[in-house]
Amino acid sequence: MKLPKILLAAALVAGLLTGCSARATLTVLGPWSDAEEQSFRAVFADFEAEHNVTIDYIGTPAVNQVLQADVQKGQPPDVAVLTSPGELARYAASGGLRKIAGVSDSEYSQQWRTLLRLGTPDLYAVPVKADLKSIVWYNAHTPPSPVPSTWPGLLDYTAKVKPAWCLGMEAYSTSGWPGTDWIEDILLHQAGPDTYADWASGKLSWKSDAVRAAWTTWGQLLAAQGAPGLRTAALLTYFGDAGKQMFATQPGCHLEHQGSFATGSYPKDAAADFFPFPTIGPVPESWEVSVNLAGQFTDNPLAADFMAYLAGARAQAVWPARQDSSAFSVNQQVLAASVYKGPVRTHIAQVLASAQHLCLDASDVMPAAMADAFSRAVLEFLGDPSRLTDILSGLDNVRTGVAGQGKLTEPCG
Numbered sequence: 229m230k231l232p233k234i235l236l237a238a239a240l241v242a243g244l245l246t247g248c249s250a251r252a253t254l255t256v257l258g259p260w261s262d263a264e265e266q267s268f269r270a271v272f273a274d275f276e277a278e279h280n281v282t283i284d285y286i287g288t289p290a291v292n293q294v295l296q297a298d299v300q301k302g303q304p305p306d307v308a309v310l311t312s313p314g315e316l317a318r319y320a321a322s323g324g325l326r327k328i329a330g331v332s333d334s335e336y337s338q339q340w341r342t343l344l345r346l347g348t349p350d351l352y353a354v355p356v357k358a359d360l361k362s363i364v365w366y367n368a369h370t371p372p373s374p375v376p377s378t379w380p381g382l383l384d385y386t387a388k389v390k391p392a393w394c395l396g397m398e399a400y401s402t403s404g405w406p407g408t409d410w411i412e413d414i415l416l417h418q419a420g421p422d423t424y425a426d427w428a429s430g431k432l433s434w435k436s437d438a439v440r441a442a443w444t445t446w447g448q449l450l451a452a453q454g455a456p457g458l459r460t461a462a463l464l465t466y467f468g469d470a471g472k473q474m475f476a477t478q479p480g481c482h483l484e485h486q487g488s489f490a491t492g493s494y495p496k497d498a499a500a501d502f503f504p505f506p507t508i509g510p511v512p513e514s515w516e517v518s519v520n521l522a523g524q525f526t527d528n529p530l531a532a533d534f535m536a537y538l539a540g541a542r543a544q545a546v547w548p549a550r551q552d553s554s555a556f557s558v559n560q561q562v563l564a565a566s567v568y569k570g571p572v573r574t575h576i577a578q579v580l581a582s583a584q585h586l587c588l589d590a591s592d593v594m595p596a597a598m599a600d601a602f603s604r605a606v607l608e609f610l611g612d613p614s615r616l617t618d619i620l621s622g623l624d625n626v627r628t629g630v631a632g633q634g635k636l637t638e639p640c641g
Contacts, residue, residue, distance in 0.1 A: 252281045254530050257295055258309035258356075259520065261287040267555065271356070271546045275537045281530055292596065295525075299324055304525035307534055309356050314593040314636045316353055316523050317346040321634035325352055326524040331536045335561045339586045339641025344521075347637035353521040354539045357547055357555045359487040360576050361516035361589065362413050366483055367474045368499040379445075379508040385483075386452040393453055394481035395462035396470030397607060405591060406467045407446075407606030408599075410485060412590045413505050413516055415442035420511035421585050421640045428590035428639045430598070430631065434623040443620070445508065447613045459610045468493040474500075487518060488576045492554035501572055514585040514640075518592055519558070541565065548577070556580050587640040595633045601626040 260268050265287045272283050288294050291308065292315050298304050304324070310316050319325040328351045333341050336355075346352045364382075366372060372389070376382040386392040397404055416424045419438040426432040427439060450459060462470075471490055473480030475498045484490060485505070494500055507513065522538055524531045537543050541561035548555050549567040556577050557563075563581040568574045591599040605619045 252279070252530060253284055254281050254307070254528065254534060255284045255286070255305040256307045256309070256534075257286050257288070257291060257298070257305040259287065259289060259291045259311050260309075261289070267547050267550055267553070268356070270550065271543050272534070272537075274542070275534060279530065279533060283534075299525070306526045306528045306531040307522055307524055309520050309522045311518070311520055312592045312596075312599075313343070313346065313353070313519065313521055313588050313639075314595065316521050317593075317636035318595075318634040319523065319525070320346050320348060320352045324525060326527065326531075328352060328354065328524060328535050329532055331532075331539050333539065335539070335541060335559045337558070337560060337582055337641075339584065340558050342638060342641045343519075343586065343588060345638075347635075353523050354535050355558050356520045356522050356538060358517055358519040358558045358580050359489045359556065360580050361409060361487045361518060362416070362505040362514070363488065363502040363576075364483050364485050364505060365471060365474070365490055365500055365502045367479065368501040370479065370482070371501065372482065375503045376506060377503070378506050382506055383449060383452050386449055389482055390454055391458055391481050392483055393449075393458075394470040394473055394484040395458065396465035396467040397462050397610065398464060398466045402603060403463075404603030404606040406470075406486070407610065408591045408602050409487070409516070409589070410446050411442050411602075411606070413485070414445050414508065415439065415590075416514050416516055416587055417505055417511060418442060418445060418508040420509070421514050421587055424514075424587055424590065425638070425640045428588070428593045429635045429637055430594070430627055434620045434627060440616070440620060443609065443616055447609070447616070450610075450613070463607060463610055474498075488556060488580075489554050491572075492552075496552070502576075512585050513583075514587060515579060515583050516589055517580065517586050518589040548573075585640065588636070590639065593636045593639045595630040595635075597630050598623075598626050 276283055291310060292312060295308050331351060333344060333351055344351055344353045372385055376385050397406055399405055418441060423438050471484035471486060471494060474482060475495050491500055524535050541559050544557040544559040545562045545565060545567050547553060548557050558580050560581045563577050568577045591602055601623055605623055608619055
């Protein structure tokens with residue numbers, strides 16, 4: 229008498245299982261936590277619903293180290309979003325990164341289509357969000373007059389307005405990186421994209437004339453700023469706090485060289501505007517950019533679907549359109565959809581999506597050991613500019629020491 233009941237129960241369970249499919253899981257590793265994590269979760273919410281999948285997102289500022297450990301254990305996430313295109317390129321070179329299939333990059337400019345291939349003939353990355361560098365912020369209520377459009381004009385303003393620059397180099401374990409942005413921008417606008425690309429990819433010596441000139445040019449501007457005490461203060465000032473002084477009743481500074489994300493740390497009612505970093509030599513107008521790139525690390529078909537979803541305009545528009553967002557997409561359809569609030573954000577989005585001569589942040593392209601040494605060198609230079617020769621020699625020793633590591637060979641679009 230019991231056997232038919234057991235068979236009946238088994239049939240009932242089988243019917244339930246075939247009537248509703250189990251919910252799949254996709255693992256995603258990324259650099260965001262807190263409010264940024266919530267914004268990223270909003271980006272993939274529709275994907276979860278439409279594909280009946282749960283995305284197991286792990287956010288950590290040590291995303292490169294966590295990914296490296298997971299790959300070494302043979303347990304990589306399905307998808308990882310990295311702040312360093314150079315690291316992603318090294319996974320592509322080692323075979324750990326999957327080529328992206330079924331993803332169209334037609335919504336991106338030719339410059340971005342080049343950059344997303346990580347120096348290969350194939351598509352390997354999808355941009356989740358990007359930031360424009362090569363810009364100088366100011367308080368729109370007290371703009372510089374005239375707005376500097378040349379390097380001599382910028383030096384003149386620096387010498388006349390005290391203190392001109394908001395400088396903050398403190399960033400915990402990565403202190404010094406705001407100064408690397410200065411060197412990168414000066415070199416790009418003084419020597420041009422080709423020289424910049426050779427330097428960023430490790431082909432050009434740190435002791436070369438072009439690289440030395442970038443450091444000495446920054447030193448020239450720091451000297452025009454005035455008191456050495458301001459350089460010392462920069463070593464102790466958190467980078468996210470430096471620019472807030474522009475909007476005080478009695479401004480503590482008037483200009484900040486910082487990426488488009490800077491507005492996220494400014495007061496909510498701040499009237500911030502920017503002007504392009506001026507060219508210093510006979511070079512084309514160029515822009516330094518940073519970008520968070522997603523890469524696929526497993527053959528999970530859902531991972532391929534997720535990459536295609538992330539690349540599309542619908543997903544790309546979510547983060548930039550959120551209230552008080554300082555995020556930008558490089559997808560041209562997002563730009564056309566007018567999701568950006570105000571002329572300043574729209575201008576930044578236009579440059580990111582459409583400008584010629586885009587170059588990735590050099591520190592994000594370099595091997596980790598080189599980028600870390602670069603950041604430390606900035607701090608040394610601020611402390612004692614007379615040590616420049618020794619500083620550059622030390623950096624070149626690091627360059628030759630990492631020569632065997634994979635390089636991102638095309639850091640400019």
